Amino acid sequence: MKKRVTKYLVALMKTSEPVRIQFTKGRVLKRESHFIEDPLGEETKFSPVKGLVHKYTNRVLFKVSYRCAAHCQFCTRFRQIGSPEGDLSDLDVRRCLAYIKKHKEISDVILSGGDPLVTLPKTEYIFDNLLKIDSVKVIRIGTRLPIVLPARILSPQMTSFLRKVRLADKNRAIYILVHVNHSDELTPQALRAFRFLQRFVRNVGTQTVFLRGVNDSYDALENLFQSLYQKGIRPYYIYRCDPVFGVGRFIMPFRKEKKIMAELHRKRAGLALPAFVVDAPNGSGKIPVDLNFWENSRTLIDFNGKLIKI
Ligand SMILES: *Cc1c(COP(=O)(O)O)cnc(C)c1O
Ligand code: SF4
Numbered sequence: 543m544k545k546r547v548t549k550y551l552v553a554l555m556k557t558s559e560p561v562r563i564q565f566t567k568g569r570v571l572k573r574e575s576h577f578i579e580d581p582l583g584e585e586t587k588f589s590p591v592k593g594l595v596h597k598y599t600n601r602v603l604f605k606v607s608y609r610c611a612a613h614c615q616f617c618t619r620f621r622q623i624g625s626p627e628g629d630l631s632d633l634d635v636r637r638c639l640a641y642i643k644k645h646k647e648i649s650d651v652i653l654s655g656g657d658p659l660v661t662l663p664k665t666e667y668i669f670d671n672l673l674k675i676d677s678v679k680v681i682r683i684g685t686r687l688p689i690v691l692p693a694r695i696l697s698p699q700m701t702s703f704l705r706k707v708r709l710a711d712k713n714r715a716i717y718i719l720v721h722v723n724h725s726d727e728l729t730p731q732a733l734r735a736f737r738f739l740q741r742f743v744r745n746v747g748t749q750t751v752f753l754r755g756v757n758d759s760y761d762a763l764e765n766l767f768q769s770l771y772q773k774g775i776r777p778y779y780i781y782r783c784d785p786v787f788g789v790g791r792f793i794m795p796f797r798k799e800k801k802i803m804a805e806l807h808r809k810r811a812g813l814a815l816p817a818f819v820v821d822a823p824n825g826s827g828k829i830p831v832d833l834n835f836w837e838n839s840r841t842l843i844d845f846n847g848k849l850i851k852i
Pocket of ligand 2: 609610612613616617618619623655656657685686721
């Protein structure tokens with residue numbers, strides 16, 4: 543993956559170490575030699591047509607491209623991001639739409655990538671056509687644009703797309719999920735972009751990745767999730783960083799991640815807590831992490847460490 547940042551990020555990286563680390567190239571660790579490039583099986587096992595990952599019966603991931611405004615150096619799609627290999631031709635897009643239309647069991651489509659809001663015309667075309675498929679009840683848009691290029695969210699082209707999204711959100715549910723990892727990313731510009739999105743859709747949420755040197759403490763995540771929650775933004779998932787070749791230096795000790803999440807459960811509202819999941823390396827999906835609140839199937843360990851039978 544090449545280095546790529548926006549002007550906006552260059553400025554932010556000067557004042558914020560957690561932001562700087564995420565976009566700076568680093569060395570590959572020895573123990574990464576056994577990591578593979580596609581641990582989630584996205585390109586092989588689960589891709590019925592180019593552009594789609596169909597792993598769960600009722601929902602599908604639609605990879606609009608591998609283009610992003612900035613390159614996060616811990617990305618699960620480390621090898622692909624920035625390359626043209628994920629660009630979809632008009633025929634590819636039609637094939638994806640036909641697959642979704644044919645498979646009536648798919649009710650939930652996740653527009654992803656890359657960043658679907660970076661290739662806006664293509665995403666808009668896909669979005670318009672998904673609205674014509676009655677079996678699609680939920681559309682999610684996963685993006686990092688409010689964090690890496692917030693001004694783009696307020697652009698006339700985006701505004702015109704968001705007006706369509708607002709209309710669509712009346713008959714079905716549209717979710718916008720923003721990837722954010724640290725409260726330093728919530729600058730006045732980024733928060734303005736979030737508020738702007740909230741004018742158009744009811745559900746704006748976030749996704750986060752545990753990252754060494756970025757958000758590897760209780761305080762960092764507490765700060766992030768409280769800030770989001772207090773702005774009406776719902777943290778959805780926090781992931782363990784996938785063991786993809788090239789990102790090893792970002793992976794945290796699993797025990798530490800569990801300890802931080804358990805402490806957040808003890809101290810903060812459930813609505814301010816994302817679900818902690820591991821995307822299983824054999825491609826079987828996002829598995830919730832056990833936070834050790836149970837001694838056995840009938841005995842829980844309460845927040846003071848006391849055993850209680852249910
Ligand atoms: C994450 C993901 C989804 C969505 O999972 P949810 O738990 O519904 O958010 C769907 N398909 C693929 C391939 C995914 O990786
Ligand atoms: S925005 Fe998302 S897809 Fe793009 S490089 Fe960052 S983590 Fe990867």
